Each structure stands twice: as structure tokens, then as C-alpha cells.
Amino acid sequence: MSNPSTTSAPLVVIVGGGPAGLLAAQHLAEAGLRVQVFEQKATVGRKFLVAGHGGFNLTNGEDIAPFAQHYGAAAPFFARALAHFSPAALRQWAADLGIGTFVGTSGRVFPDAQHKPADLLRAWLRHLQDLGVELRTRHRWLGFVGERGLRFCNEATGAAFVVEPDATLLALGGASWPQTGSNGHWTTFLQEIGIPCQPFAPSNCGAEVTWSSFFKEKVGRAPLKNIALSCGGHTVRGEIMLTDYGLEGTPVYALTPQLRAALAAGAPAWLHLNLKPNLGPTDTQRRLARRRPGESLASFLGSAFSLKAPVPTLLRELNAPADLGAALTALPIPVMGLRPLDEAISSAGGIPFSEVDANLMLRRRPDTFVAGEMLDWEAPTGGYLLQGCFSTGAWAAKAISQNL
Numbered sequence: 367m368s369n370p371s372t373t374s375a376p377l378v379v380i381v382g383g384g385p386a387g388l389l390a391a392q393h394l395a396e397a398g399l400r401v402q403v404f405e406q407k408a409t410v411g412r413k414f415l416v417a418g419h420g421g422f423n424l425t426n427g428e429d430i431a432p433f434a435q436h437y438g439a440a441a442p443f444f445a446r447a448l449a450h451f452s453p454a455a456l457r458q459w460a461a462d463l464g465i466g467t468f469v470g471t472s473g474r475v476f477p478d479a480q481h482k483p484a485d486l487l488r489a490w491l492r493h494l495q496d497l498g499v500e501l502r503t504r505h506r507w508l509g510f511v512g513e514r515g516l517r518f519c520n521e522a523t524g525a526a527f528v529v530e531p532d533a534t535l536l537a538l539g540g541a542s543w544p545q546t547g548s549n550g551h552w553t554t555f556l557q558e559i560g561i562p563c564q565p566f567a568p569s570n571c572g573a574e575v576t577w578s579s580f581f582k583e584k585v586g587r588a589p590l591k592n593i594a595l596s597c598g599g600h601t602v603r604g605e606i607m608l609t610d611y612g613l614e615g616t617p618v619y620a621l622t623p624q625l626r627a628a629l630a631a632g633a634p635a636w637l638h639l640n641l642k643p644n645l646g647p648t649d650t651q652r653r654l655a656r657r658r659p660g661e662s663l664a665s666f667l668g669s670a671f672s673l674k675a676p677v678p679t680l681l682r683e684l685n686a687p688a689d690l691g692a693a694l695t696a697l698p699i700p701v702m703g704l705r706p707l708d709e710a711i712s713s714a715g716g717i718p719f720s721e722v723d724a725n726l727m728l729r730r731r732p733d734t735f736v737a738g739e740m741l742d743w744e745a746p747t748g749g750y751l752l753q754g755c756f757s758t759g760a761w762a763a764k765a766i767s768q769n770l
């Protein structure tokens with residue numbers, strides 16, 4: 367295989383060795399360009415590996431049209447980017463690296479059980495090496511210089527230097543889990559060239575509820591399964607976890623945009639919990655009518671609704687409405703805040719889409735493109751985050767290779 371680094375091919379510098387940057391590096395090297403990836407940490411793909419600690423959702427089995435709707439205001443752009451590098455293309459990419467995938471019952475796409483995320487990253491890095499992609503780890507980007515230049519610091523030697531590539535792709539990530547390298551410090555460098563970044567905010571994170579000491583002691587951590595949670599006209603089903611600081615779980619994460627908007631108007635923001643989303647109103651009323659005089663709440667909820675601990679304690683803690691039907695199907699939960707950015711799965715904020723053109727090139731700096739979580743979009747967990755990063759990386763790479 368020819369190694370583009372030894373040819374006089376145009377040079378593309380990619381800053382940030384996460385999934386968006388590395389996929390762009392692969393596509394650009396496959397297009398015959400010389401590619402250098404600069405990453406401030408000692409290794410690339412740290413957040414990609416962290417994503418693998420829980421259920422590692424590479425993407426989702428949903429069709430592209432409904433898939434794109436998960437990106438909120440950025441949906442029209444994502445519909446195009448997903449058509450270019452689709453969930454099916456992502457699965458094929460993993461298969462080409464020797465990693466099979468399967469679609470779980472929830473639609474989430476996981477690597478086959480025998481493959482760890484580190485296996486995928488290792489196979490990927492081998493492929494990038496074969497393609498001649500030059501990885502420069504422990505190199506921190508320090509900002510722009512002149513019309514084309516990028517200033518870096520070699521963290522091993524402390525030496526600063528400038529590179530003047532033919533095109534640049536910034537793929538520096540968002541601002542959650544800063545220990546993985548995605549610390550959001552880059553906003554300063556974009557602001558220096560007149561790009562106003564949206565402040566970062568936690569996305570896909572837990573919600574804070576001020577429980578009494580009694581509740582924390584009695585309940586501790588406890589799951590509530592097969593529930594539905596609503597906020598701001600959106601309802602999400604799934605399982606939540608009661609914790610000593612509030613709530614965690616997929617439905618809570620998915621509602622962070624609505625909670626953030628409601629909290630901006632003042633705390634508390636209200637979540638409404640439906641403990642029996644599969645029961646219709648008639649069925650609920652029929653079961654409520656079965657309660658015998660003198661029967662305790664705990665015993666009645668257990669026998670009529672199969673609702674056991676900690677539900678009775680939760681209803682008491684939240685001063686549930688006297689109307690038990692309302693309490694079971696729309697229990698108001700006061701949320702005082704979101705968990706900190708450092709622990710969030712992803713972040714909202716970053717470079718507004720108004721600052722890039724249709725190819726993801728910065729309007730204020732020709733030949734400089736952006737991809738991944740550093741753009742101001744958010745999406746729920748379930749494979750939408752990684753797919754969004756891969757698709758934007760592939761989209762920017764296509765534009766760069768066409769330009770060069």
C-alpha cells in the first residue's frame with residue numbers, strides 16, 4: 367500500500383483524536399491525502415473507550431428519517447450527513463475492521479459480545495497506520511496563526527511550533543468527562559477569530575432532586591422499571607434509578623433539553639412520572655376501585671398494581687396527590703438542577719451551525735472544517751451521539767477531499 371506521507375499529496379491536519387477526527391483521517395487517507403492527527407492526550411479515542419464501559423451503542427438500527435429527528439434543530443443537516451455515512455455504513459465499517467455488530471431489542475447497535483471496544487479501537491488504529499496516517503499524540507493545539515497556521519505544543523518536550531496545512535479539520539469534542547481530553551478549552555481560540563461559541567451545558571445527565579434524609583437512608587439506590595417520564599410535552603419510557611442526589615437513567619437523560627429549558631425559567635422544573643404506562647385509564651380506575659377499607663397503601667399497590675418498595679415511600683416523599691390515579695400516572699417530581707458537566711455523557715453548546723457552511727467549513731476561516739461534538743448539537747443516548755460524530759467526520763472529509 368502506498369504511504370501518502372512519503373508523497374507530495376496535500377497535507378490535512380486533524381486536531382482531536384476522537385471518533386469524528388479518526389474517521390475523517392481514515393476517509394482522507396483513503397482519498398490519497400497526507401493526514402496528520404494531533405491529539406493532546408498520550409493516546410487517542412479515550413472518550414470512545416469510556417463509552418464502551420457501559421452498554422457500548424455504536425449506532426441505532428432506526429431508519430435515517432426518524433434517526434435524523436433526534437438531532438433537534440440540526441435535524442435537516444443530519445439527514446444529509448446520515449445519508450452520506452449511514453448507520454448501515456457504520457456497521458459495515460466495523461465489520462471491515464473485523465468487528466461484527468448486532469441490533470439489540472431497543473434498536474441500539476452493539477459490537478458482538480466477544481469484542482471489547484478496545485479491540486475495535488486497536489483494529490482501527492492498525493488500519494490508520496497501514497494507510498499512512500501520522501498520529502502525533504501529546505500535542506496540544508494552542509490556536510490559529512496567520513491565514514493557514516496552527517500552533518501546537520509538544521507536551522513531551524515543551525517545544526511550540528507552527529504547522530501550515532492545506533486544510534484543517536478541528537474535531538476537539540465537547541466538554542463533558544474532561545479527563546478524557548474533551549475539556550472545551552478550545553472555545554477561546556475560536557473566539558479569538560470572532561466565532562462566538564454557545565456556552566457548554568450538560569446533556570444526557572442525571573437530574574437533582576432534594577430528597578429528605580429519611581428517604582435517602584430508606585431507599586438509597588433503587589430502580590423503577592417500565593415507567594414513563596414526561597417533561598415539556600415529551601414522554602420517554604424506560605427504567606430510571608433513584609439515587610441519593612436525584613434520578614439517573616435513559617428517560618432522564620433523554621429529557622435533559624426539556625429540563626434545561628424549564629430550569630432556565632426557574633427551579634424547580636417538573637418531571638411527571640407514570641408508574642404504570644401500559645395501563646389504560648379504564649383499567650387503572652377498575653383496579654383503584656378494588657381497594658378494601660382499611661387496606662394499607664403498600665399492600666394495595668402491591669396486590670392491585672404489582673408496585674412494591676420503594677413506590678409507597680416515594681409517593682409519601684413527594685406528597686403525592688390524594689387522587690391515587692393521578693399519583694400513579696403523573697406523579698410530579700421537582701427537579702432542582704442537572705448534574706455537573708464533568709459527569710454528563712455529552713454536552714450541548716459549542717460552535718453554532720450558523721458559523722459553518724453546508725460542508726462544515728468555518729465561514730470565518732476558509733479551509734478549516736469542524737466535526738463531532740464540538741458543533742452545537744445534542745442527541746439522546748442510544749447510538750445517536752457516536753453516529754453523529756462519525757457522520758459529521760465523514761461529511762467534512764468528503765468536502766475536504768473534494769476541495770483539495
Ligand SMILES: Cc1cc2nc3c(=O)[nH]c(=O)nc-3n(C[C@H](O)[C@H](O)[C@H](O)COP(=O)(O)OP(=O)(O)OC[C@H]3O[C@@H](n4cnc5c(N)ncnc54)[C@H](O)[C@@H]3O)c2cc1C
Nearest residue numbers: 382384385386406417423507538539547548738739751752
Ligand atoms: C460515559 C460515556 C458513555 C458514552 N456512551 C456512548 C454510547 O454508548 N453511544 C454513543 O453514541 N455515544 C456515547 N458517548 C458519547 C461519545 O463518546 C462522544 O459523543 C464522542 O466520543 C465524541 O466524539 P468526538 O470525536 O466529537 O470528540 P471526543 O471523543 O471528545 O474527542 C476529542 C479529542 O480532542 C482532543 N482535544 C481536545 N482539545 C485538544 C487540543 N487543544 N489539542 C489537541 N487535542 C485536543 C481530546 O483530547 C479528545 O481526544 C458516551 C460518552 C461518555 C462520557
